[in-house]
Amino acid sequence: MGNQQSQDQTQAWWQSGVIYQIYPLTFSDGNGNGTGDISGIIRRLDYLNDGNLDSQTSLGIDAIWLSPVNDSPMIDNGYDISDYRNICPIFGTLAEFETLIAEAHQRGIRIIMDMVLNHSSNQHPWFIESSKSKDNDKSDWYIWQDPGYKDGLPNNWLSYFGGTGWTYCEAREQYYFHIFNKNQPDLNWRNPEVKAAIFDVLRYWLDKGIDGFRLDASSVYSKDQYFRDNPVKFGATDKNAYHNQHHLYDKDLPENHQIIREIRSLIDEYDDRVLIGETFIDSRLYDSTSFYGINNDELHLPFAFEFPFSPWYPGYLQREIQKKERITPEGAWPTYFLDNHDIPRHLSRWIECALCTNPQAIAKAAATLLLTMRGTPVLYYGQELGMVDFEDIPPEKLQDKAVTNSPSGEAPPNRDGARTPMQWDDSANAGFSFGKDVEPWLPVHPNYQEVNVEAAIADPDSVWHFYRSLIQSQKQSEALRQGRWRTLIHYPYEHMAYIRETDQERVLVMINFAYEQPFELDIPVERENWRVLVSNKTEAGKLIDLPETLQAFEINVLRKE
Numbered sequence: 001m002g003n004q005q006s007q008d009q010t011q012a013w014w015q016s017g018v019i020y021q022i023y024p025l026t027f028s029d030g031n032g033n034g035t036g037d038i039s040g041i042i043r044r045l046d047y048l049n050d051g052n053l054d055s056q057t058s059l060g061i062d063a064i065w066l067s068p069v070n071d072s073p074m075i076d077n078g079y080d081i082s083d084y085r086n087i088c089p090i091f092g093t094l095a096e097f098e099t100l101i102a103e104a105h106q107r108g109i110r111i112i113m114d115m116v117l118n119h120s121s122n123q124h125p126w127f128i129e130s131s132k133s134k135d136n137d138k139s140d141w142y143i144w145q146d147p148g149y150k151d152g153l154p155n156n157w158l159s160y161f162g163g164t165g166w167t168y169c170e171a172r173e174q175y176y177f178h179i180f181n182k183n184q185p186d187l188n189w190r191n192p193e194v195k196a197a198i199f200d201v202l203r204y205w206l207d208k209g210i211d212g213f214r215l216d217a218s219s220v221y222s223k224d225q226y227f228r229d230n231p232v233k234f235g236a237t238d239k240n241a242y243h244n245q246h247h248l249y250d251k252d253l254p255e256n257h258q259i260i261r262e263i264r265s266l267i268d269e270y271d272d273r274v275l276i277g278e279t280f281i282d283s284r285l286y287d288s289t290s291f292y293g294i295n296n297d298e299l300h301l302p303f304a305f306e307f308p309f310s311p312w313y314p315g316y317l318q319r320e321i322q323k324k325e326r327i328t329p330e331g332a333w334p335t336y337f338l339d340n341h342d343i344p345r346h347l348s349r350w351i352e353c354a355l356c357t358n359p360q361a362i363a364k365a366a367a368t369l370l371l372t373m374r375g376t377p378v379l380y381y382g383q384e385l386g387m388v389d390f391e392d393i394p395p396e397k398l399q400d401k402a403v404t405n406s407p408s409g410e411a412p413p414n415r416d417g418a419r420t421p422m423q424w425d426d427s428a429n430a431g432f433s434f435g436k437d438v439e440p441w442l443p444v445h446p447n448y449q450e451v452n453v454e455a456a457i458a459d460p461d462s463v464w465h466f467y468r469s470l471i472q473s474q475k476q477s478e479a480l481r482q483g484r485w486r487t488l489i490h491y492p493y494e495h496m497a498y499i500r501e502t503d504q505e506r507v508l509v510m511i512n513f514a515y516e517q518p519f520e521l522d523i524p525v526e527r528e529n530w531r532v533l534v535s536n537k538t539e540a541g542k543l544i545d546l547p548e549t550l551q552a553f554e555i556n557v558l559r560k561e
């Protein structure tokens with residue numbers, strides 16, 4: 001690895017660093033055909049981290065989580081893999097992918113691959129074979145059941161994308177189960193051959209130098225062996241019926257923990273790799289922390305959705321943080337994110353709630369929250385610019401087929417709004433395709449002339465510079481990287497104030513979430529001698545006494561001298 005390895009002996013790189021998620025179809029188009037690709041990512045690596053801590057043009061992230069780049073028919077845009085060992089030609093070649101790993105490592109950037117192991121594509125040779133008959137080599141590689149008693153279906157399990165989770169196969173006169181789209185059949189993890197084949201795939205990529213995996217839908221691998229019906233929740237009336245069941249028998253099963261433990265021991269045979277898991281979207285925080293494992297021997301970082309599911313309200317956000325602080329096991333490490341490719345971007349979620357017409361103010365406050373938590377922050381591409389969802393994509397341009405071709409009225413909302421092309425500059429199509437003006441895979445958000453990387457870098461007050469300063473401060477402060485977290489306000493109403501501290505260093509974070517209201521600062525800390533690390537009111541580096549009041553949207557990250 002290059003020049004920016006974690007400075008701490010006590011922390012792993014995935015605890016002290018910042019992870020940046022790239023959605024490859026829309027991050028950067030290197031070959032000029034309108035679709036994002038690996039060569040495009042390679043050309044943008046210096047933007048992510050050029051190895052210079054004081055850089056004014058580079059964000060300074062430590063690792064990329066790359067949404068899937070394996071071969072895929074792209075019904076779920078890569079989350080439906082048809083060849084686990086190859087790179088989808090849309091993105092480039094295996095050789096280019098190896099170059100990406102090498103080039104990233106030279107800059108101190110790690111690469112985390114998205115591994116979709118709950119299901120494959122129905123175009124995967126395993127499934128093609130499996131669906132031919134009941135007695136072929138791969139007949140037991142997926143979850144097959146005879147027709148049953150309820151409308152002919154084997155049981156009442158549902159698809160998260162709407163409708164039943166069972167699809168009939170004429171050739172076998174049986175149903176197969178899919179928790180997502182019918183083109184994404186669930187693998188049968190109870191079959192030791194399946195497990196062995198998947199473990200081979202993991203080794204294959206680890207041997208190529210991958211720094212870890214983000215396991216997609218990692219809490220739904222195991223299903224009940226008796227195929228019992230899920231109980232229906234009393235009084236629940238969600239239009240996506242999936243949410244109206246207690247998922248006792250199709251997720252979070254004890255066997256799932258055993259599988260993750262085995263994957264973790266495989267990872268542990270290699271130096272310094274990370275195992276991240278998406279503890280599935282319907283899980284509560286408790287379910288998610290259970291995936292650290294009883295001996296911290298499962299996921300390093302289980303993703304839970306506490307910020308995405310919170311309103312823009314300090315009391316609520318703080319309650320979630322406190323809960324997570326309380327139930328994260330000893331020796332385990334939290335992780336937080338605001339956005340990802342499945343949910344509306346946080347500015348789109350929060351702008352109305354905050355009654356504010358100045359999204360930049362919310363973006364900076366949210367950035368501060370994310371980057372001063374005790375836990376690894378994960379950024380989603382474009383978040384550093386204050387990108388918002390494009391809500392008016394013409395229907396004929398939509399690309400989220402997994403959702404659009406699922407039963408209408410029940411499927412979750414289309415996710416394309418949060419997946420529009422990265423906005424690089426104010427040239428046609430936001431400079432998405434290097435040197436070319438071609439129509440991108442998804443339309444660019446119309447605000448690209450104001451919101452883009454070039455403009456953000458040129459403006460010292462931009463959201464982008466705020467992110468960069470927060471990331472730099474994090475690199476220079478042990479308290480921010482690994483310090484304890486404690487609140488200074490019992491139940492915050494419009495502002496938050498908390499401390500991150502080690503035995504040697506204390507950092508105070510104060511954020512006023514309110515649009516118009518200044519707040520009298522009444523917190524139990526000394527008022528004198530605080531060094532400004534990041535602020536939207538006071539110049540960084542200044543030594544100040546705490547202000548009497550915190551102005552609307554004022555943010556201060558201060559180190560005690």
Ligand code: NOJ
Binds near residue numbers: 341
């Ligand atoms: C979770 C992924 O994040 C999402 O994009 C995908 O559609 C489902 N899993 C199915 O793989």
